Amino acid sequence: MTMSRSEQAAAALRQHLEEVWYNPRGWRAFSVVNHSVLGLRSLLTGTCFFIVGGLLAMLMRTQLALPEQELVDAQRYNQAFTMHGTVMMFLFALPALSGLAMYLIPKMIGARDLLFPRLSAFGYYCYLFGGLILLSTLVWGNAPDAGWFMYTPLSDSRFSPGTGADFWLIGITFVEISAISTAVELVVSILRSRAPGMTLRDMPIFCWYILAMALMILFGFPPLILGSLLLELERAAGFVFFAVEGGGDPLLWQHLFWLFGHPEVYILFLPAAGIVSTLIPVFAQRPLIGYSWIVFSIILIGFISFGLWVHHMFTVGIPHLAQAFFSIASMLIAIPTGIQLFAWLATLWAGKVVWRLPMLWIFGFLVIFVCGGLTGVMLALVPFDWQVHDTHFVVAHMHYVLVGGMLFPLIAGLYFWLPHLSGRMPSPLLSRWAFWLTFGGFNLTFLLMHLTGLLGMPRRIYTYPADVGWDELNLLSSIGGFVMALGIAMLIVDIALHFRFGRPAGRNPWNAATLEWAQSMPPPAYNHVSLPVITTRHPLWNHPGLAEEMSEARHGLNDRSGIRETYGTNAVTAEAQERMHLPSNSWLPLGTAFVIALTCCALLASLYWVALATAIGALLLLLRWSWINGAHPDYTPAALDETAYPPVHWRTRSGPGLWGTATALLADGALYLSLIFGWLYLWTVAPQWSAPRSSPLSLPPLLISGVFLGAASLWYWRGVQGLRQGRGKHWAQRCLLTSGLGLLHVLALLYTAMQAELRPTFSSHDSVLFVLVAYLVLHSGLAVIATLLQARRAQLNYVNARQPYEPEVVLLLWKYALASFWTALAAFVLLPLAWSVP
Amino acid sequence: MMRSLSHPVHLILGLFIWACWFVVMYGGLSAVCSIEPPERGLRSPTWLNYSLMALTVVTVLLVFNLARSCWQARRTPSARSPQARFVIHLAAGLYLASMIAMMAIGLPAALMPPCL
Numbered sequence: 001m002t003m004s005r006s007e008q009a010a011a012a013l014r015q016h017l018e019e020v021w022y023n024p025r026g027w028r029a030f031s032v033v034n035h036s037v038l039g040l041r042s043l044l045t046g047t048c049f050f051i052v053g054g055l056l057a058m059l060m061r062t063q064l065a066l067p068e069q070e071l072v073d074a075q076r077y078n079q080a081f082t083m084h085g086t087v088m089m090f091l092f093a094l095p096a097l098s099g100l101a102m103y104l105i106p107k108m109i110g111a112r113d114l115l116f117p118r119l120s121a122f123g124y125y126c127y128l129f130g131g132l133i134l135l136s137t138l139v140w141g142n143a144p145d146a147g148w149f150m151y152t153p154l155s156d157s158r159f160s161p162g163t164g165a166d167f168w169l170i171g172i173t174f175v176e177i178s179a180i181s182t183a184v185e186l187v188v189s190i191l192r193s194r195a196p197g198m199t200l201r202d203m204p205i206f207c208w209y210i211l212a213m214a215l216m217i218l219f220g221f222p223p224l225i226l227g228s229l230l231l232e233l234e235r236a237a238g239f240v241f242f243a244v245e246g247g248g249d250p251l252l253w254q255h256l257f258w259l260f261g262h263p264e265v266y267i268l269f270l271p272a273a274g275i276v277s278t279l280i281p282v283f284a285q286r287p288l289i290g291y292s293w294i295v296f297s298i299i300l301i302g303f304i305s306f307g308l309w310v311h312h313m314f315t316v317g318i319p320h321l322a323q324a325f326f327s328i329a330s331m332l333i334a335i336p337t338g339i340q341l342f343a344w345l346a347t348l349w350a351g352k353v354v355w356r357l358p359m360l361w362i363f364g365f366l367v368i369f370v371c372g373g374l375t376g377v378m379l380a381l382v383p384f385d386w387q388v389h390d391t392h393f394v395v396a397h398m399h400y401v402l403v404g405g406m407l408f409p410l411i412a413g414l415y416f417w418l419p420h421l422s423g424r425m426p427s428p429l430l431s432r433w434a435f436w437l438t439f440g441g442f443n444l445t446f447l448l449m450h451l452t453g454l455l456g457m458p459r460r461i462y463t464y465p466a467d468v469g470w471d472e473l474n475l476l477s478s479i480g481g482f483v484m485a486l487g488i489a490m491l492i493v494d495i496a497l498h499f500r501f502g503r504p505a506g507r508n509p510w511n512a513a514t515l516e517w518a519q520s521m522p523p524p525a526y527n528h529v530s531l532p533v534i535t536t537r538h539p540l541w542n543h544p545g546l547a548e549e550m551s552e553a554r555h556g557l558n559d560r561s562g563i564r565e566t567y568g569t570n571a572v573t574a575e576a577q578e579r580m581h582l583p584s585n586s587w588l589p590l591g592t593a594f595v596i597a598l599t600c601c602a603l604l605a606s607l608y609w610v611a612l613a614t615a616i617g618a619l620l621l622l623l624r625w626s627w628i629n630g631a632h633p634d635y636t637p638a639a640l641d642e643t644a645y646p647p648v649h650w651r652t653r654s655g656p657g658l659w660g661t662a663t664a665l666l667a668d669g670a671l672y673l674s675l676i677f678g679w680l681y682l683w684t685v686a687p688q689w690s691a692p693r694s695s696p697l698s699l700p701p702l703l704i705s706g707v708f709l710g711a712a713s714l715w716y717w718r719g720v721q722g723l724r725q726g727r728g729k730h731w732a733q734r735c736l737l738t739s740g741l742g743l744l745h746v747l748a749l750l751y752t753a754m755q756a757e758l759r760p761t762f763s764s765h766d767s768v769l770f771v772l773v774a775y776l777v778l779h780s781g782l783a784v785i786a787t788l789l790q791a792r793r794a795q796l797n798y799v800n801a802r803q804p805y806e807p808e809v810v811l812l813l814w815k816y817a818l819a820s821f822w823t824a825l826a827a828f829v830l831l832p833l834a835w836s837v838p
Numbered sequence: 839m840m841r842s843l844s845h846p847v848h849l850i851l852g853l854f855i856w857a858c859w860f861v862v863m864y865g866g867l868s869a870v871c872s873i874e875p876p877e878r879g880l881r882s883p884t885w886l887n888y889s890l891m892a893l894t895v896v897t898v899l900l901v902f903n904l905a906r907s908c909w910q911a912r913r914t915p916s917a918r919s920p921q922a923r924f925v926i927h928l929a930a931g932l933y934l935a936s937m938i939a940m941m942a943i944g945l946p947a948a949l950m951p952p953c954l
Contacts, residue, residue: 200846201924292924296931303853304939307860319871320954322864324946329860332939572846573921684869 010553014529016560021112021525024585031585033117034525035102038124040421042099043414045128046092047492052135053087056080058485061445065478067466077462078145079164083138085148086168089264090175091131093406094217097271098182100413101210105186107516108204110195110534112526112557112566113582115656116185118589118625123181125593130174133600137167144168147460149257150231152242152250157235163604166235169228170600176221176228177596180667183217186210188659191571192580195515196556197533199574204514204537205288208295209274212302213267218663219306220263222671226678227256230771236603238761239770241678247764249686251316252678258309259674265401266305266333270298272409273340276362279416280344282512283359284351287538290343297336304333314385323382330380337373341366356510357426360435361412368404368442372397375450390460393453396446403442411438411491418495419509423521424502430494437487444480448473507547513538518547530555531567563636568649568656578649580656583628583635592621627789629657630806631798650805653724657809665816672775672820676827679768683832691765695829696756697773702825705748709780709821712741713814716787720807728794728801735791738814742784746777772828776821783813843911844922848929852901852936859897859940863890863947871953886952894944898937905933 003011023032032038059080063071072080102120106113114120137143144164146155155165190211194203231253233239240246242253281288288294310318310326344366353359375397379385388394419425452473457464464470508517517540519527532555536542549555556576557567568578595618602611628634630650649655682689719734753773760767790810793799799806867890870876876884908930917923 199921199924201921292928296928296935299849299853299928299932300935303850303857306857307943310864319867319952321946321950321952322867324950325860325864325943328943328946329939332942680865680869684872 006552006554010529010551013553013558013560014524014551017526017529018524020562020564020584022585023525028585030590031587033121033583033585033589035106035114035117035120036523036525036527038120039099039101039103041124042095042102042127045124045131046096046099049087049091049131049135050096051492052138053084053092054485054488056084056087058481060084061478061481063462064464064474066475067464067471069463072462074462075145078147078460079138079143081460082144082147082168083134086134086144086172088402089148090172091127091134093268093402094179094264095127095175096410097213097268097406098179098186100275100410100417101186101213101271102182104417104516105189105207105210106193106566107519107523107527108514109190109193109198109207110515110528110531110567111189111193112528112531113564114185114189115193115566115568115580115582116188116660117564118583118586119181119185119660121586121589122593123178123185125590126181126596127175127178129593129597130171130178130600133174133597133604134167134171137164142167149261150253151257152231152253155231155253156242166232166604169232169235170603173225173228173232174596174600176225179217179221180664183214183221183667184660184663186214187218187663188656190214192568192656192659193566194569194574195531195534196567196569196576197535197574198569200572202535202537202574205277205291205294206271206274206514208298209270209277212298213270213274216263216267216270216302216305218667219670220260220267222260222667223256223674224260226671226674227253227260230256230678230767233767233771236606239767240761240764241682241767243764244686244688246762246767247682247686247689248767249682251313251685252681254313254316255309255681256674256678258312259306262309262312263305266301268402269405270301272365272406272413275409275413275416276344276365277340278514279358279362279412280347281351282416282510283354283356283362284347285354285511286347286351287513288343289346289350290339291537293339294343297339300336301333304329304336308333311380311385314382315389320382327380327382331377334373334377341370357428357431357435358412358416358510360432361408361415364435364439365404365408365412368400368408368439371447372400372402372404376401388453390458391453392449392457392459395459396449396453399442399446399449403446414495416510417516418498419505420516420519420521420523422499422502423505424498425505425509426498426502427494430490430497434487434491434494437490438484439487441480441482441484441487445477445484446480448477448480452477508540513541515539518550520551526564529553530558532556565648568646576646578646578652578655579644581636581648581650586625586628588621588625588628592618592625595621623785623789626786627793630793631803651803653804653808655805657805658812661809661812665812668779668816672823675768675771675775676823679772679828682764682768686764689765690763691832695769695832696758696766697752697769697829698755699829699833701748701752701755702829705745705752706821706825708741708745708748709818712738712745712783713818715741716807716814717811720804720811723801723804723807726801728799728804731799731807732791732794735787735794739784739787739791742780742787742814742817746780746784749773749777749780769828772824776817776824779813779820780817783810783817786810786813843908843929844916844919844925846925848904848908849925849932852904852929852933855897855901856936856939859893860943862893863944866890866893867952875953882949882951884952887947890944890947890952894940894947898940898944901933901937901940905930905937908933 023034023037063069063077102114142162142164144167146160146165150165150168153159190207230241234241240248242248242250277288277294307329308326311330314323379397415426452470455469457470505521507521529551530553532546532550539546564582564584565579566582567576568580569576595614599611599614599618602614716738719731722728723731758766758770760770787810790799790807870886876886908926911917911926917926
């Protein structure tokens with residue numbers, strides 16, 4: 001049979017895309033940057049960590065099955081519950097959901113990849129290495145044992161003298177870099193690479209959830225990153241932040257931890273709810289009822305969940321009025337959650353529900369999560385919270401919320417998208433057994449644990465006496481735990497077997513409406529052959545022939561450009577503005593993550609010179625990474641048509657790097673605000689806070705330093721304005737001069753700090769100032785280095801008036817350095833000065 | 839001004855104001871109770887209660903005004919496209935929700951002793 005000319009052209013385009021988007025195999029597979037591969041690796045790695053966390057849970061349930069058991073001693077039990085919580089929260093739940101989002105988002109929004117593929121790979125390797133560093137403690141026998149929230153003073157060097165807590169702090173910080181990388185990636189990709197025409201109103205509902213989740217990560221994770229850095233400085237270098245005798249306060253850790261910890265619950269819930277909101281319309285075979293209401297709820301949850309953190313601290317002695325604020329906020333959050341629940345029920349009620357396998361897990365989610373939500377409202381009531389604080393009731397509530405609100409939807413989603421990945425269907429028999437065993441076992445374990453808690457059994461005790469009435473309940477809970485484990489094992493077996501024995505699935509076997517089902521299965525690395533204009537939330541329902549049209553190259557971006565690219569669209573109007581030029585496979589992400597892992601290991605081994613050397617190595621690799629961009633021949637091997645429309649992004653002023661930098665600076669700003677919060681908190685609350693009458697940081701040299709910084713920023717900004725107007729003749733010289741001014745600013749700042757003779761091991765006041773100066777030097781130094789590189793790139797003609805994109809990105813660094821410097825001056829020098837004036 | 843109400847920034851502005859208000863309420867209360875508690879801090883109402891209530895009322899009025907502007911913008915030419923209508927409706931709802939959250943969370947400031 002002969003092919004028509006259009007079919008031949010489509011086949012040639014597919015062949016071309018296969019070559020451009022090729023994912024190498026063998027050992028070169030570690031250089032892959034494709035979102036599908038990395039998303040699946042995250043899911044798989046998360047599953048491995050989940051199994052480890054599950055085994056630790058089995059160990060704990062075995063220990064608690066009978067009273068007065070000595071299967072493990074108190075020390076080992078402490079390690080088990082610490083590692084169980086840490087592994088499940090940091091190494092399984094979020095990475096698995098992020099991995100799913102990384103895999104799905106570009107396919108759903110009609111893009112060919114995420115906008116920062118190298119960042120995806122870097123984030124994955126940070127996660128992997130951070131997780132392995134943490135998990136290695138189980139092998140060495142020095143696992144952390146201070147609980148997954150590492151409360152001080154229990155986690156300080158006096159009460160946790162081994163290296164376990166250090167592994168936790170450094171390993172988790174490493175993993176959090178990964179979470180923030182993924183968040184930046186997802187935010188910018190959702191906002192800037194949707195299919196043309198896909199406005200916010202027409203975006204798949206899953207994307208709203210992921211957008212909110214990613215933004216919450218940007219603001220929620222930095223407080224814990226800061227807290228971990230401060231605690232590690234306290235443990236390793238003797239700084240003072242949380243020790244009362246040096247002017248610190250252990251409650252500062254609790255604030256920083258829960259500023260992360262409570263939003264984290266919703267960071268996990270939102271993507272899972274996104275899966276539910278995606279699946280229910282498919283199996284009800286009708287559009288989601290209340291799309292706008294659900295978006296309303298998502299945004300509301302995204303904010304209100306940051307106003308609840310103190311409900312974890314109701315027993316620490318906070319004024320009742322403040323507790324009332326958080327108590328009411330904790331109850332209010334039930335309203336947007338309830339709105340979603342009613343929207344889901346209404347959609348099921350109005351549709352013709354097809355009871356396929358994923359719906360079983362959705363049913364399990366609805367039952368368990370509603371119960372968890374109700375006990376959550378109970379715990380929001382301060383007097384009730386006081387009664388059950390630190391008992392098994394809280395443990396049961398947390399598992400109802402997290403397993404019901406995250407694990408069940410995740411499994412529903414896995415079963416739903418499994419045919420997309422493998423082209424095969426799971427076994428109906430095994431999968432149903434897996435569900436009922438998991439569902440039954442879970443409820444047997446944790447429903448009874450509510451009662452154990454109400455009977456007064458505290459959490460985190462490794463054994464209990466036989467005569468207090470907890471025996472039967474604990475035994476049944478343990479039996480339930482093992483039944484659940486059997487269900488999970490069956491699930492894993494079912495998924496593994498389906499790759500070989502599963503019935504072949506045709507294209508779009510569930511009759512879903514979103515674009516990921518327009519692909520062939522398993523999907524190609526480039527996702528879509530051609531990119532359509534989308535003006536509906538249900539493209540495959542409203543336009544049944546769309547999948548064929550896309551694969552026949554009848555839509556946009558169907559030319560053979562020789563580079564990896566996808567559309568860059570306006571964040572609001574979704575008009576196509578640029579061709580986003582994406583990097584190809586690279587060893588830089590793996591190399592950089594590996595060298596940072598070496599830095600972490602060197603720190604843990606107290607080899608500080610090695611740590612410094614590897615940190616410099618990591619910086620050099622990152623600079624190399626930034627170098628291979630834009631018009632660099634390794635990044636753009638082919639000559640691109642300058643007149644093509646839309647233009648390639650690095651010939652515009654608003655490429656993904658600009659959005660990515662701005663988004664990353666949001667997280668950076670959240671970390672900085674957390675530092676200011678810490679300063680103000682210690683100042684006003686710490687019982688033994690002491691500060692000199694005047695700031696040790698002398699004002700005149702600080703002001704001179706600030707003037708240099710202002711001059712550098714202004715000079716650079718004027719230059720960028722010139723580039724915008726097509727004047728870029730002396731750009732390299734301008735960059736050199738800017739760097740010189742910036743360097744003078746850094747030197748003046750360092751001089752001020754040295755003159756101050758800070759003694760960070762003696763007082764929390766000096767410790768905070770030390771961290772502040774380091775923060776400012778780091779940011780200004782980064783701007784100086786980036787500007788020096790710009791000077792060189794201008795000499796090589798990678799940057800000029802026709803390619804003005806990169807200077808816009810560096811301008812953001814100068815603006816941030818300037819804002820953080822003057823904010824620091826106001827908050828850390830002028831405010832105390834004004835306060836001390838009689 | 840009316841045209842800008844269809845900008846997605848209005849989807850977060852109300853809750854951003856709520857967040858700032860919340861930080862000032864909690865931070866202000868904690869700082870005052872630590873540094874300079876009111877003389878009758880274990881009873882209510884004190885000047886601190888009145889200050890917190892005043893802050894709440896002012897912020898609620900500000901957000902109410904924004905909600906009203908969005909509501910009125912529904913029928914203006916700027917709301918002609920479905921995307922603009924979507925944002926304006928949603929923004930109005932979110933301003934309203936922010937306002938309700940402020941009133942609910944701020945209510946105890948009128949009733950409870952501030953530093954107990």
